[in-house]
Amino acid sequence: MRLAKFVKDNFLLCFGVVLILLLLFVTFVGPYLPLIDQELEEVQYLWTEDDIPIPPPFEPSNENYLIGSDHAGRDLLSLLVMGAKETLLVVILITLVRYIIAIPLAFFAHKKWLGTHLMLNWLNGFLSYIPTILMVLLIVMLPPFLFTEFRPVYLVLIIALVEVGRAADAVKLELDEISSKEYILSGVVAGAGSFRLFKYYFLPFIYGKLIVYMITDLGKVMFLIGQLAFIGVFVSQYLIQVDAGQFAIRNSSISWPMLLMNATRDIRMAIWIPFWSAFAMAFTIFSLNILAQGIQNLFKKRNTYI
Amino acid sequence: MTWQITKNFLLFLLILVGFILILLLPRERAITTSGPLQFDAHYPFSLELYLESIEEFVTYIKTEKGFGETRGGNPILDEVKRFMTRSLKIIVPAFIISMIVGSLLGLLQFYLRHRKCGKVLSFFSWVFASIPDFFLFIAIQYLLMRAGLPKFGLFGNEEWYSFIIPLISLTIFPLAHMIKVTVVAMENEMGQDYVRTVFSKGLNKVEAIKHMFWNCWSTMVNQSQMVMLYILSSLPIIEKISSYNGAGYQLLQSILNNEDIRALGLMLPFLILMFLVVVISQAIKNWYIPKEVRGGL
Numbered sequence: 302m303r304l305a306k307f308v309k310d311n312f313l314l315c316f317g318v319v320l321i322l323l324l325l326f327v328t329f330v331g332p333y334l335p336l337i338d339q340e341l342e343e344v345q346y347l348w349t350e351d352d353i354p355i356p357p358p359f360e361p362s363n364e365n366y367l368i369g370s371d372h373a374g375r376d377l378l379s380l381l382v383m384g385a386k387e388t389l390l391v392v393i394l395i396t397l398v399r400y401i402i403a404i405p406l407a408f409f410a411h412k413k414w415l416g417t418h419l420m421l422n423w424l425n426g427f428l429s430y431i432p433t434i435l436m437v438l439l440i441v442m443l444p445p446f447l448f449t450e451f452r453p454v455y456l457v458l459i460i461a462l463v464e465v466g467r468a469a470d471a472v473k474l475e476l477d478e479i480s481s482k483e484y485i486l487s488g489v490v491a492g493a494g495s496f497r498l499f500k501y502y503f504l505p506f507i508y509g510k511l512i513v514y515m516i517t518d519l520g521k522v523m524f525l526i527g528q529l530a531f532i533g534v535f536v537s538q539y540l541i542q543v544d545a546g547q548f549a550i551r552n553s554s555i556s557w558p559m560l561l562m563n564a565t566r567d568i569r570m571a572i573w574i575p576f577w578s579a580f581a582m583a584f585t586i587f588s589l590n591i592l593a594q595g596i597q598n599l600f601k602k603r604n605t606y607i
Numbered sequence: 608m609t610w611q612i613t614k615n616f617l618l619f620l621l622i623l624v625g626f627i628l629i630l631l632l633p634r635e636r637a638i639t640t641s642g643p644l645q646f647d648a649h650y651p652f653s654l655e656l657y658l659e660s661i662e663e664f665v666t667y668i669k670t671e672k673g674f675g676e677t678r679g680g681n682p683i684l685d686e687v688k689r690f691m692t693r694s695l696k697i698i699v700p701a702f703i704i705s706m707i708v709g710s711l712l713g714l715l716q717f718y719l720r721h722r723k724c725g726k727v728l729s730f731f732s733w734v735f736a737s738i739p740d741f742f743l744f745i746a747i748q749y750l751l752m753r754a755g756l757p758k759f760g761l762f763g764n765e766e767w768y769s770f771i772i773p774l775i776s777l778t779i780f781p782l783a784h785m786i787k788v789t790v791v792a793m794e795n796e797m798g799q800d801y802v803r804t805v806f807s808k809g810l811n812k813v814e815a816i817k818h819m820f821w822n823c824w825s826t827m828v829n830q831s832q833m834v835m836l837y838i839l840s841s842l843p844i845i846e847k848i849s850s851y852n853g854a855g856y857q858l859l860q861s862i863l864n865n866e867d868i869r870a871l872g873l874m875l876p877f878l879i880l881m882f883l884v885v886v887i888s889q890a891i892k893n894w895y896i897p898k899e900v901r902g903g904l
Binding site for chain 2: 313426427429430431432433434435436438439440442443444520524527528531532533561564565568572573575576579580582583586587589590591594
């Protein structure tokens with residue numbers, strides 16, 4: 302009974318947890334399911350009953366291709382399931398890096414240490430005018446990042462750093478609000494230094510908010526990576542020589558954004574490729590947002606007159 | 608008021624300069640031969656090169672007295688005007704719909720929040736706030752193709768109705784965002800004493816919501832910049848996949864092709880649009896919002 306009541310009261314939270322568990326199941330157990338082809342076999346041709354060869358991409362609803370295949374004839378469902386681990390890893394990495402930098406930054410800005418708060422204001426003012434995606438595009442196309450074997454590392458850093466100001470600002474607002482509460486004074490009176498104050502007086506009250514922010518940011522990062530994929534910017538890519546004096550950026554990964562590489566053309570030819578890869582992203586973003594909202598509702602206990 | 612606008616204008620200029628400085632960072636490629644049919648790509652990146660490109664940019668603007676011409680020979684300004692009118696057909700309706708319909712739906716959702724239909728509404732606004740616009744666009748295309756419906760062109764910009772599908776996919780996300788903001792702002796007000804006063808005077812729920820709305824709507828106006836930014840961020844991608852070929856897509860192309868001047872010419876209207884939204888929302892706040900509320904924010 303109590304469980305049923307908990308589920309009823311926190312429907313969003315439970316729904317979010319179920320969705321996330323589903324996602325994790327697909328990511329970690331999925332590759333070993335019988336339906337999934339771990340080898341990602343490339344099929345050159347399928348033969349029709351009249352012995353006419355059909356080249357890939359194969360349409361969905363074919364026996365072996367539940368949701369179709371990609372241009373190399375690999376089963377799309379297997380590709381998505383196998384690529385989930387890499388995709389999620391990149392997204393989590395970016396978010397972690399962002400918050401590892403944002404939290405100290407927020408604390409310094411809150412303390413107005415060495416003009417950090419001014420810098421933060423400037424950064425946010427700038428980014429409230431210029432779309433993040435353009436900023437990322439302008440920076441990743443710079444030579445030092447384009448022409449290095451550590452390009453994935455740089456890309457993770459750049460995507461994390463571009464929005465670090467926004468994340469830090471949100472955390473700073475929380476800190477500002479907490480520091481105006483009276484119990485903080487009791488800590489000061491008791492003689493706590495700034496580190497002790499931060500650890501025992503601030504952190505316990507912003508853990509919840511931090512988790513909500515981070516989960517929401519996971520969704521935002523996934524969204525940004527998806528958008529970047531349409532322009533042809535991927536986290537895992539490197540530069541190779543393709544012809545005399547010709548260079549091209551090549552990709553060597555099976556993560557979801559990679560399937561959106563030719564989306565503009567695929568929408569007209571083989572719409573199931575961009576559709577299902579965008580669906581995988583949309584599903585992830587959706588479950589993360591539901592979970593974040595569910596956690597947020599846990600803390601929300603307000604009095605009301607209406 | 609005048610000071611605020613001047614301040615915003617100065618900020619706008621600084622942002623413009625900052626954007627130009629980032630745009631001008633050297634990106635040219637130098638190719639050297641290192642053997643038979645073997646080449647190395649170099650991207651020289653040094654301070655001198657950077658200063659040189661800034662100098663080049665300044666002299667270019669001075670000699671051309673404007674943006675000059677594209678590689679194809681058309682005046683850049685004409686081109687910007689053509690692409691921008693096309694894009695404005697999407698941007699302006701998307702912005703107005705998200706702001707007005709978003710707030711109204713937010714109020715409705717708040718009003719109905721204890722009823723079943725209110726819960727359904729809030730669930731849907733959650734779903735739509737979590738769906739990336741590119742997925743929405745592709746899903747609409749897929750559905751229409753599956754249904755075999757379209758006897759009309761789904762892509763391109765030639766027909767009068769071409770802007771509708773991109774508009775829908777672009778509007779949904781900011782719309783859902785506005786609904787969320789409105790509901791949160793209203794929920795923040797519902798514990799205030801004046802709400803109790805409204806009921807103690809015998810007025811009904813609608814009257815109470817009216818009272819609360821006037822205290823909330825500065826928060827809502829504050830979101831206008833955010834909404835515009837959402838729309839402008841997604842515009843290039845949606846234009847690209849729908850072959851709409853407006854200013855957003857052209858901006859992407861000019862950045863990818865290192866056409867600095869053209870990129871600046873296409874970015875400028877977007878920046879001005881953002882600036883206008885900031886100034887207008889500031890003005891609205893100054894004229895229509897009670898001083899007491901403004902002081903509190």
